[in-house]
Amino acid sequence: MPQRSAVEATNPLREGLRIKNSLEPCVMVIFGATGDLTHRKLLPALYNLALEHPLPAGFSVVGFARRPYNDEIFRQQALESVNEFSRQKPVNPQVWESFSSGIHYLQSDFNDPAGYDKLGELLTQLDQERGTSGNRIFYLSTPPSQYPEIIQHLGAAGLNRNRKGWTRIIIEKPFGHDLQSARELNRQVLKVFREEQVYRIDHYLGKETVQNILVFRLANGIFEPVWNRRYVDHVQITVAENIGLEGRGGYYEESGAIRDMIQNHMLQLMTLVAMEPPIAFDADSVRDEKVKVLHALQPLTGRDVTTNTIRGQYGAGWVNGHQVVGYTDEPGVSPVSTTDTYVAIKTFIDNWRWAGVPFYLRTGKHLPKRLTEIAIQFKQAPLMIFKRSETHGQVEPNVLVLRIQPDEGISLKFGAKVPGTDMQIRAVNMDFLYGSSFVRQQPEAYERLILDCMLGDSTLFTRRDEVEAAWTFVQGILDEWKQQPSETILSYESGSWGPQIADEFMWRDGRRWRRP
Amino acid sequence: MTNDKATTQGIQIPWAGKPVRLEEVETQLVRLWRMSANNMRTAQNLNVRTSVLNLVICTPDIQTAQWANAQLRDLSNTHLARVTIIIFDSNDPTSSVSSWATLRCFPVISDVMRHCFEQITLHITGKAISATEQILRPLLKPDLPVYLWWLGDLPSGRQGFHDLVRLSNRVIVDSDRFFSSEEDIHSVVELMDALPNCAISDLNWGRLTAWRELIAQFFDSSELRPYLEGLDNIEIEYATNSISQDGVTETLLNPTNALLLVGWMKRTLGWTIDTSHPYPLSDSANGIYHWQLERLPQAGSLADGDSIKITITPRVHADMAPGTLCLINASSHIQGKKGMFSISRKDDPEHVVTSVILPEGPRPVRTVNMTIYKESRLLHDELEILGHDQLFEEAVHQVEGLL
Numbered sequence: 001m002p003q004r005s006a007v008e009a010t011n012p013l014r015e016g017l018r019i020k021n022s023l024e025p026c027v028m029v030i031f032g033a034t035g036d037l038t039h040r041k042l043l044p045a046l047y048n049l050a051l052e053h054p055l056p057a058g059f060s061v062v063g064f065a066r067r068p069y070n071d072e073i074f075r076q077q078a079l080e081s082v083n084e085f086s087r088q089k090p091v092n093p094q095v096w097e098s099f100s101s102g103i104h105y106l107q108s109d110f111n112d113p114a115g116y117d118k119l120g121e122l123l124t125q126l127d128q129e130r131g132t133s134g135n136r137i138f139y140l141s142t143p144p145s146q147y148p149e150i151i152q153h154l155g156a157a158g159l160n161r162n163r164k165g166w167t168r169i170i171i172e173k174p175f176g177h178d179l180q181s182a183r184e185l186n187r188q189v190l191k192v193f194r195e196e197q198v199y200r201i202d203h204y205l206g207k208e209t210v211q212n213i214l215v216f217r218l219a220n221g222i223f224e225p226v227w228n229r230r231y232v233d234h235v236q237i238t239v240a241e242n243i244g245l246e247g248r249g250g251y252y253e254e255s256g257a258i259r260d261m262i263q264n265h266m267l268q269l270m271t272l273v274a275m276e277p278p279i280a281f282d283a284d285s286v287r288d289e290k291v292k293v294l295h296a297l298q299p300l301t302g303r304d305v306t307t308n309t310i311r312g313q314y315g316a317g318w319v320n321g322h323q324v325v326g327y328t329d330e331p332g333v334s335p336v337s338t339t340d341t342y343v344a345i346k347t348f349i350d351n352w353r354w355a356g357v358p359f360y361l362r363t364g365k366h367l368p369k370r371l372t373e374i375a376i377q378f379k380q381a382p383l384m385i386f387k388r389s390e391t392h393g394q395v396e397p398n399v400l401v402l403r404i405q406p407d408e409g410i411s412l413k414f415g416a417k418v419p420g421t422d423m424q425i426r427a428v429n430m431d432f433l434y435g436s437s438f439v440r441q442q443p444e445a446y447e448r449l450i451l452d453c454m455l456g457d458s459t460l461f462t463r464r465d466e467v468e469a470a471w472t473f474v475q476g477i478l479d480e481w482k483q484q485p486s487e488t489i490l491s492y493e494s495g496s497w498g499p500q501i502a503d504e505f506m507w508r509d510g511r512r513w514r515r516p
Numbered sequence: 517m518t519n520d521k522a523t524t525q526g527i528q529i530p531w532a533g534k535p536v537r538l539e540e541v542e543t544q545l546v547r548l549w550r551m552s553a554n555n556m557r558t559a560q561n562l563n564v565r566t567s568v569l570n571l572v573i574c575t576p577d578i579q580t581a582q583w584a585n586a587q588l589r590d591l592s593n594t595h596l597a598r599v600t601i602i603i604f605d606s607n608d609p610t611s612s613v614s615s616w617a618t619l620r621c622f623p624v625i626s627d628v629m630r631h632c633f634e635q636i637t638l639h640i641t642g643k644a645i646s647a648t649e650q651i652l653r654p655l656l657k658p659d660l661p662v663y664l665w666w667l668g669d670l671p672s673g674r675q676g677f678h679d680l681v682r683l684s685n686r687v688i689v690d691s692d693r694f695f696s697s698e699e700d701i702h703s704v705v706e707l708m709d710a711l712p713n714c715a716i717s718d719l720n721w722g723r724l725t726a727w728r729e730l731i732a733q734f735f736d737s738s739e740l741r742p743y744l745e746g747l748d749n750i751e752i753e754y755a756t757n758s759i760s761q762d763g764v765t766e767t768l769l770n771p772t773n774a775l776l777l778v779g780w781m782k783r784t785l786g787w788t789i790d791t792s793h794p795y796p797l798s799d800s801a802n803g804i805y806h807w808q809l810e811r812l813p814q815a816g817s818l819a820d821g822d823s824i825k826i827t828i829t830p831r832v833h834a835d836m837a838p839g840t841l842c843l844i845n846a847s848s849h850i851q852g853k854k855g856m857f858s859i860s861r862k863d864d865p866e867h868v869v870t871s872v873i874l875p876e877g878p879r880p881v882r883t884v885n886m887t888i889y890k891e892s893r894l895l896h897d898e899l900e901i902l903g904h905d906q907l908f909e910e911a912v913h914q915v916e917g918l919l
Contacts (some may be wrong), residue, residue, distance in 0.1 A: 013732035016907035150838035
């Protein structure tokens with residue numbers, strides 16, 4: 001072993017470049033390589049990274065799945081994925097040829113120890129041939145039920161760590177089905193991997209605009225003073241989908257909206273809006289503050305669940321000009337299913353910053369449009385000096401909206417005088433549109449997250465205690481819902497903004513949902 | 517300010533908008549915004565007024581100004597609040613300032629939303645050129661940074677130019693357009709030293725970014741990083757070609773990109789000139805440069821020696837713009853082992869091939885796309901930075917030291 005050199009620790013040539021830290025060559029092993037996520041997201045993301053060349057030379061992919069493919073077939077499938085789903089089309093033939101030479105396929109059952117032995121041999125071979133130096137990422141892109149099996153086999157084959165390089169594992173959501181299963185999965189994962197090797201992915205955190213929440217809050221001095229109970233009346237977080245199940249009936253029957261959206265994406269968004277400024281922008285400082293928010297969530301149990309949550313299920317209706325069937329008529333769904341496709345929750349964060357400020361979360365399928373936004377509604381001016389008759393009741397509270405998708409941006413609503421002799425006031429929006437202010441194409445969330453994992457930066461990944469704290473909050477609701485009769489699941493017409501009672505839910509508090 | 521003619525008599529610049537007297541520019545722009553708002557009401561379009569920066573473009577002639585004017589189309593959705601294109605006409609001895617004003621709007625995403633910015637064009641002749649700063653000052657949008665894009669060679673030592681630079685937060689040049697690379701690099705350094713408060717940047721530095729990234733990637737792996745401290749020979753080739761006019765053939769040489777690359781490596785890796793060596797043997801007239809550099813001896817260094825030989829040579833390449841980098845070969849020796857690292861453009865201007873050869877054998881070669889960006893794209897990147905680009909400025913100083 002050569003003695004340690006003076007420049008070995010860092011690469012000085014990285015100074016001033018977009019990626020400041022060394023991006024070491026590695027192999028990414030994708031379990032479930034023939035699945036939908038790999039096809040739609042992972043392979044196109046990897047190709048984009050190769051095209052824009054942050055991917056290091058020697059980077060390799062090993063697809064691990066049951067289907068009887070070989071390298072050639074898998075490469076062909078990968079090419080089709082890129083051609084169909086990459087944000088940079090058509091594929092660049094020269095770059096593809098070079099990139100695809102590092103794509104391999106290994107056919108095996110996930111429960112076959114021999115498959116993992118073969119994987120170990122292939123990884124050693126790639127280390128030698130492509131200079132990947134023992135650096136590995138295992139990406140679990142299989143149904144969650146197979147995670148424990150794969151993790152256990154990786155450990156048994158000694159692939160969970162190696163002396164030469166680093167080993168990391170990316171685990172897709174859902175991370176557990178409830179609190180108990182999440183804890184059990186964490187236990188199984190951490191029996192084989194150390195926490196710092198584990199990257200629990202929530203692709204929402206990879207979106208540029210989600211990251212911009214932190215920049216908006218923490219890089220601008222003017223917002224922090226008003227970001228608290230003194231000025232904020234309430235916060236609404238909406239994640240609306242206009243699609244239905246898209247063939248995922250089996251999965252959705254088991255999860256419902258609360259597990260599919262609230263437990264992960266929406267609580268993550270809420271933590272970013274509500275957390276205290278971290279002491280530094282690094283993985284643990286940020287995640288420490290997020291966990292504090294989750295711990296401060298007022299638990300919903302018993303009667304509180306009835307008064308503070310609404311669950312619904314879509315019936316037939318019209319969405320985007322198409323007639324759609326009701327949830328129970330979808331393929332793979334039980335005709336007497338009680339799965340929630342719409343959830344609205346009112347919750348409070350019991351800390352000094354947010355005490356008494358309600359956070360309203362709503363999500364649903366077959367709503368009128370696809371959209372994710374966070375709306376922070378401020379309190380009214382303390383004294384209205386303009387007469388109601390003069391203002392025509394037009395004075396509305398200020399609302400700051402952080403739009404995550406589809407038209408990413410930020411808008412601030414405020415009152416302005418309509419030109420003329422009378423004192424007519426109208427609410428106007430001051431808009432910042434991400435797409436029109438920055439011409440650079442935004443990377444896909446998966447590109448950012450895969451790159452972060454390669455760099456060993458887990459800031460945008462979920463830590464064990466975060467996952468469990470989120471489940472603790474959701475579990476209280478799930479337990480109560482289990483006790484309630486099925487009539488408490490309210491039907492709503494597809495193409496509407498959810499059950500009518502969701503509006504009453506807000507009116508009771510003297511508020512109303514935003515019409516996004 | 518002497519101003520014989522503050523009107524637009526005689527000169528026709530159709531793309532510049534409506535000729536107006538200098539003192540009426542602001543009024544005219546207000547009128548144009550009002551008309552635009554009326555259009556919006558009738559056509560239901562939404563015009564967006566961006567207010568992030570002033571861009572001042574200095575050009576030596578109308579033709580260059582027209583080219584710059586065309587580039588602005590690609591920048592419409594960037595950050596422009598007001599653009600002032602200045603055309604210097606030193607051939608006309610009469611002192612005059614002619615001005616035009618227009619509002620330029622371009623669709624963003626769809627035609628429903630359009631981004632608009634104000635554009636003023638000034639044609640300045642004679643003695644008025646030396647008063648450009650005073651002419652420009654009242655035309656700048658208040659409280660917004662000023663970016664000065666200087667097209668062409670730098671007028672070293674000209675007072676009027678320094679005044680313009682003093683007015684700016686950032687000066688952008690393009691050393692790719694330098695007629696005399698070495699002289700202009702000296703001018704850039706002089707400017708940096710004379711006016712340290714103004715940030716200077718070069719579009720050519722943006723062209724180098726992808727090359728710097730690829731070179732850095734060679735040494736990202738902890739296994740290969742030791743080779744970084746054993747680098748002992750670097751060869752760089754840049755494209756050149758010839759033009760024939762009236763029976764005279766002229767070779768177009770612009771080694772600035774290659775020089776900047778060497779300056780960057782020298783700065784980043786802490787190399788110094790080996791004063792004991794008979795080099796430099798550069799033949800700058802033919803675009804050939806040689807240097808012998810050395811690294812400071814370090815405790816625990818794995819390098820087999822402290823000397824680094826650097827060579828820059830032109831290569832005739834009819835399909836590439838003069839100055840485009842074609843090849844970088846680097847070799848390194850550590851503990852008796854040799855590593856060779858190469859990036860070559862081959863015949864395809866859009867791609868490069870990277871390769872690594874180690875004692876254990878060659879690593880897989882990789883083809884990487886190396887798009888040659890338009891000036892507007894490079895300019896856009898520069899407009900995103902406000903402060904000093906310390907690394908660039910130090911790299912240029914290193915180049916000047918080598919020359």
